Amino acid sequence: MKKYLVVGGSGFLGRYIVEALLARSERDVHVFDIRKSFEDERVTFHIGDICNIDDLVEACRGVDTVFHTASPTHGMGYDIYYKVNVTGTENLIEACKRTQVKQLIYTSSSSVVFNGSDIVNGDETLPYVDKHLDPYNKTKELGERAVLAANSTLLLTCAxxxxxxxxxRDVQGWPQYLKAAKEGKNKFMFGDGKNLCDWTYIDNVVHAHLLAADKMTVHSDIPGQAYFITNDDPVIF
Ligand code: NAD
Structure with missing residues (x-):
């Protein structure tokens, strides 16, 4: 039986990963977060800050697989994004090493390769961009780089x-766009209105994380790699 820790497990994605683990009868499921957003007696909560390595080391003890989904909400400044997404991620890598965690799966973002120019049928050969659109994107790239660079035979990592x-249950993305639309606040349009933008359904994102955990062995080609996740047929758990 494996022991799982979902860092950011009180959030939108993290909680779905927790629920998917429970749905397949995993019995050692832990959450690390600065807050507790739901009750479930099958889950052990560790309330702590990813910026504090002692909190992390305590939560990582005996863990096999860490999912790192924590990040500040949208619209914050560079300092807080850097603190959580870069320093916090470096802390987590160090905590994983100290406690012999076997797998670290980092929730990155497709925005690490986006600078505002059109991308059509992009794949993982796309390089990181020199100039990101905002500090969130830049710090997601730095966090991803740190996680992938930490890959070793002792700690397998992917993004x-x-x-x-x-x-x-999303409160940040579409609910905000719909609210703005209802309030008549959508006054500006970029381009001719035909631009496409990729969105990923939550179940597919969860499925990708679990697949990474299940299939990432030292002999697989997954360790050290980053994977875009988009939509095909939604996965029903
Ligand atoms: P969310 O805000 O719902 O969840 C993030 C969780 O991280 C929260 O529960 C929060 O309390 C926790 N957290 C924040 N700072 C922390 C800290 N210092 N220490 C411990 N916990 C902390 O976000 P989400 O939408 O579930 O996003 C999850 C991940 O997916 C993030 O890494 C985000 O960058 C990535 N992502 C999200 C989207 C999206 O559209 N939501 C798209 C691409 C990538």
Whole structure:
């Protein structure tokens, strides 16, 4: 039986990963987060800050697989993004090493390769961009680089890169766009209105994380790699 820790497990994506683990009868499921957003007696909560390595080391003890989904909400400044997404991620890598965690799966973002120019049928050969659109994107890239560089035979790592995530219980993405639309606040349009933007359904993002955990062995070609996640047929758990 494996022991799982979902860092950011009180968030939109993290909680779905927790629920998917429970749905397949995993019995050692832990959450690390600065807050507790739901009750479930099958889950052990560790309330702590990813910026504090002692909190992390305590939560990582005996863990096999860590999913790192924590990040500040949208619209914050560079300092807080850097603190959580870069320093916090470096802390987590160090905590994983100290406690002999075997796998670290980082929730990155497709935005690490986006500078505002059109991308059509992009794949993982796309390089990181020199200039990001905002500090969130830049710090997601730095966090991803740190996680992938930490890959070793002792700690296997990979990065999952969803586009914008949508699905039930989201409070940050589409609910905000719909609210703005209802209030008549959509006054500006870029381009001719035909631009396409990728979105990833929550179940597909969760499925990608679990696949990474299940299939990433030292002999697979997954360790050290980043994967875009988009939509085909939604996966029903
Ligand atoms: P969310 O805000 O719902 O969840 C993030 C969780 O991280 C929260 O529960 C929060 O309390 C926790 N957290 C924040 N700072 C922390 C800290 N210092 N220490 C411990 N916990 C902390 O976000 P989400 O939408 O579930 O996103 C999850 C991940 O997916 C993030 O890494 C985000 O960058 C990535 N991502 C999200 C989207 C999207 O559209 N939502 C798209 C691409 C990538």
């Amino acid at each position: 999952i890169r969803p586009a914008g995530i949508f699905g039930p």
